[in-house]
Amino acid sequence: MYILPKSDLPMLLRTLADRYELFGPIVDPVSGETLFDRAASPEDLRLDAPIPVNTPKFTVFPHLERILSFRYDRDSKDLDIVRDDLVRPKALVGVRSCDLNGLLCFDRFFLGQEYVDEVYRDHRRKMLIVTNTCVRPFVQCFCVCTDSGPYAAEGYDVNLTDLGSAYLFETGSEKGAALAVELGLAAAGPADAAARDAAVNHSIGLFDGQAVENKAWISRAVNRLTTGFVKPETWEYIGRQCFECGACSFVCPSCSCFNIEDVATQAGPTDRLRTWDSCSFEGYARMAGEHNPRRPVEDRRNKRFFCKLSYSQSKKYLRPGCVGCGRCARVCPGDIGLPNVVTAIRRETTGSKP
């Protein structure tokens, strides 16, 4: 634990910018919205800004990414398969605990199962993450319901907590520890740790009054989903509300479905591109020959919520698949963001209408 005076924050950011592409919360001057984006300059980053409208997942899992390239000449039969390393080192600053937990879901999913996703691994290996304790919740937040905030317990290189005139600078990896030494930071004491705990507790205490849009009784929903007790009518209700726009998947910090397409370019080579995809799209499971085993819209809807809430997924991720950021509820035109789905499932037990 170290102390980083707020006046030294620019020094930290410049040091990182020298070695990494720098990403973090940036406030758009016109709309006033916070975006998690690449910073043209370290001064653009705003650690005190509200939760970004987008998730940092694009830094490890870009919307569109070339993973291979082929050059094949049918006449000469010359074949060249290129796997060029386009991944640059990135530093993510000001990542909130909910979004960090999304990345940890990704780590377990992409790196921790039978096969390692090599493209993801390349992004992750070259990355440094500075998290930022949420000292106040926002209307959409429910990280306390999903055990993913407001304070990051693991998985960061550096965690900053705003203590007023300074940040508590906690290190979670060798990279983070080396950075503290390099910056010559002063050690923090027990009083600073107590101040952090007080800040975190104060933040949690604010959920009742400030995070008023979403409450999600996750454990109850996990139970009912896993034991198959969700009624078909509830899935039908949820399915009918869905516009199939895919927005929930795209703003979700833990949704990782992707598509792969080979695209022949004018210049000759064929690029193998990986793009974001959503299990709620109608053609998601459709096969050549038009057979679609997942036809009804309620099939596709419950697929996503099983991914977020079933016990089998919890076993895989060691936590629910939802990290409580509330973005899906903000973008859903059908009003079936995750908290409302949890509510609909919960209300079954009382017999009231969804």
Add this chain to the structure above:
Amino acid sequence: MNDRNPAVITTVPAAAVIEEIRDEIEDVRTYYFRFEDPELERTFAVRSGQFVMCTVFGSGEFAVSLPWSPEADRRHLSVRSVGKVTGALAGLVVGDKIGIRGPFGNGFPFEDIKGKSIIYVAGGIGLIPLRSSIVHVLRHRAEFGRLILLYGARAPKDLMYRETIEGWRGTAGFETYVTIDRPEPGWTGETGFVHTLIEKAKVPVENTVAFVCGPPIMFNAVIQELSGRGLRDDCIISTLERHMKCGLGKCQHCAIGRTLVCTDGPVYTYKQIKTLGEQI
């Protein structure tokens, strides 16, 4: 179900040269290939029931079940030209190169079914994934009980691997029944849907497993017939097809129920399929 294959080509396809192309039936061809890398050609090993991802350079990649039995056959794929990428494959000639990733999936559970009788029930090109299993079992004939193949297609021109089937017909201890949907001039064999052969062949139920593969409508009729005769759901084995993109359990396109066909399948028992809560 089986031990995993240690050597898997995960992300970058290996180049393979098409050595021979055979027309099977309308729109279906068999492509014999060898890997360009001699070391890979020597060591690439699959298990019966697995699949590979095949790249047609310039067009894309598709998942394909393997008809080849690793112990007895040349490497080959049998592919129906049905979409953009398989259509492009059909345009290739001997000497052209394709890309292969894999092998993926669990494979057939031969260890679990030793000593049992086996009924193969295939419809149309559903014989492709079952072929490798049949070749394997015939190689180890003494380890199994009765062996019966029930194979049906719409018409004689839709029967896959006709020469191979003729060879099987002459194999002692392998009962083969072939049918076409409705009578046709020149056809002297059985007619009627494939599930009607179950009665004709007097298939056993005790100590028996069935391998079933074909279009969903045929699958359902066969299951009904087999279940009605008392064959247990966990003794009916099938290999499922899904829209696959990565083969590695990551893209999620092949998710069915709570499993992934690419890593948990493609071979499932009917008992498992029933719990997945989706169409076949």
